[in-house]
Amino acid sequence: MGSTRARIAIDAMGGDHAPAEIVAGALRAQEELGVEVLLVGDPHQIEATLKQHTSSHLPQIVPSEGTIEMHEEPLSGLKRKPKASINVAMDLVKQKQADAVVSAGHSGAAMASALLRLGRLRGIxxxxxxxxxxxxxxxxxxxxxxxxxxxxxxxxxxxxxxxxxxxxxxxxxxxxxxxxxxxxxxxxxxxxxxxxxxxxxxxxxxxxxxxxxxxxxxxxxxxxxxxxxxxxxxxxxxxxxxxxxxxxxxxxxxxxxxxxxxxxxxxxxxxxxxxxxxxxxxxxxxxxxxLLGVAGICVISHGSSQAPSIFNAVRLAKEAIDNQVLERIQSQGRISQQSAVSGQEEE
Missing domain, CATH: 3.40.718.10 (Isopropylmalate Dehydrogenase)
Known part of the structure; x- marks a missing residue:
């Protein structure tokens, strides 16, 4: 990535109050935390919401198609909707276009998408x-x-x-x-x-x-x-x-x-x-x-999250990035070696 600023992909369509509260929290995070946010979702809905705010730097919108509803079974929903907002957000991390994902949508779908697209860390x-x-x-x-x-x-x-x-x-x-x-x-x-x-x-x-x-x-x-x-x-x-x-x-x-x-x-x-x-x-x-143990930073927010909670979710993601949580978990002599011993004992 060309910028040293943390880039956070935000599932703008996930949650009870999407996209209005998600966008509001994301804009505040961008202004106060010095991160760059990528709003993933329906461009028309996101653009309409952005017009209600005054911001010197509007975030990038990444188009997606649909979202995984709370009543849907995660895996089947993800397969039926490959371009759903949570899938597109995870792909941005996989492709190194974002450093983390924040979602207040279906938590099971977020976890399943992270596993399918990012995979587990070695030894986890x-x-x-x-x-x-x-x-x-x-x-x-x-x-x-x-x-x-x-x-x-x-x-x-x-x-x-x-x-x-x-x-x-x-x-x-x-x-x-x-x-x-x-x-x-x-x-x-x-x-x-x-x-x-x-x-x-x-x-x-x-x-x-x-x-x-x-x-x-x-x-x-x-x-x-x-x-x-x-x-x-x-x-x-x-x-x-x-x-x-x-x-x-x-x-x-x-x-x-x-x-x-x-x-x-x-x-x-x-x-x-x-x-x-x-x-x-x-x-x-x-x-x-x-979500610890996947090969990417993923923060799962409460489904009822409003702007303050989304702001704090982005802050949490930024802290994980800044403190190199993934690298530390993956580091030799900690997880990987211990897990190998555990696996030999139990499998």
Missing amino acids: DRPAIGAVLPTMVASKSVLILDVGANVDCRPKFLEQFALMGSIYSQYVLGVDEPKVGLLNIGEEECKGNELAIRTHQKLQENSQISFIGNAEGRDVLTGRFDVIVCDGFVGNVLLKFAEAVGEAVLHILKEELPQGLHGQIGTALLKPNLKRIKQRVDHAEHGGCL
């Missing part, structure tokens, strides 16, 4: 969707993976998730030595089903992971762990419950603030605090989840 058996959640410790987050890519897992998959999560936590979230936990129903290593028991042993034996034991549900948001691994079924339930809790907290705060003049004065005084609370608990502030 299954990609994982990683979600960053706030904790009770100020300015500290926890990375949960997998939160939906793999409903059924083997111990070696979870071991790879732990390695990928540790790299992401260290180089993007800035944790010197990420502490890894395994989501389980008890702290003792003998607790849980066969998957949990076997995974516990593998994580304990892996010297490249700072594994500190099992994490119960009540431990997830304490700040004790930097990375928590689990299968995608449990992780997806956990993620959506956490999002609902965040929304409930904001709703309760809004309801409990006093009404009338005294309430307005009190709210004005508390405004900085309320803003920080929203930043910590609102899932829109985190932008989306990174």
Whole structure:
């Protein structure tokens, strides 16, 4: 690519509020983050939306045909619609015309398209969707993976998730030595089903992971762990419950603030605090989840994403690019060698 600026392909047709909110978030990201965005979708709809904004530098529009609807089965939908917006966006990364993809559309289709078009990184058996959640410790987050890519897992998959999560936590979230936990129903290593028991042993034996034991549900948001691994079924339930809790907290705060003049004065005084609370608990502030393990940067945003969430999704993609997450995951002596040993033991 001729430019050193990160180029982000954005699926402008994906999500409940596409293309209006997607375009608005993309324009803000282009202006404030210094990235170049490529809007993938129906040119007529995108152009009509762009006319509602004033921007000194309009993004490039990359035409596509159709989108994968939420009711469609991902693989069959992708095959029926080879020029769907998510496919075209992934092709831009494959062809080195973009550095990352952001989509708020069908998450299953985004993952399937990434696998089909970009492929897996060497040594990775299954990609994982990683979600960053706030904790009770100020300015500290926890990375949960997998939160939906793999409903059924083997111990070696979870071991790879732990390695990928540790790299992401260290180089993007800035944790010197990420502490890894395994989501389980008890702290003792003998607790849980066969998957949990076997995974516990593998994580304990892996010297490249700072594994500190099992994490119960009540431990997830304490700040004790930097990375928590689990299968995608449990992780997806956990993620959506956490999002609902965040929304409930904001709703309760809004309801409990006093009404009338005294309430307005009190709210004005508390405004900085309320803003920080929203930043910590609102899932829109985190932008989306990174699909780790595929040969390209892919951020999957919530289907209900609006402009602020898309802006944060682009920021997340830029951070992954700037910190060379793909190269670090692929680097020798970390994933590839450990995965080879794991594969010999289990296959």
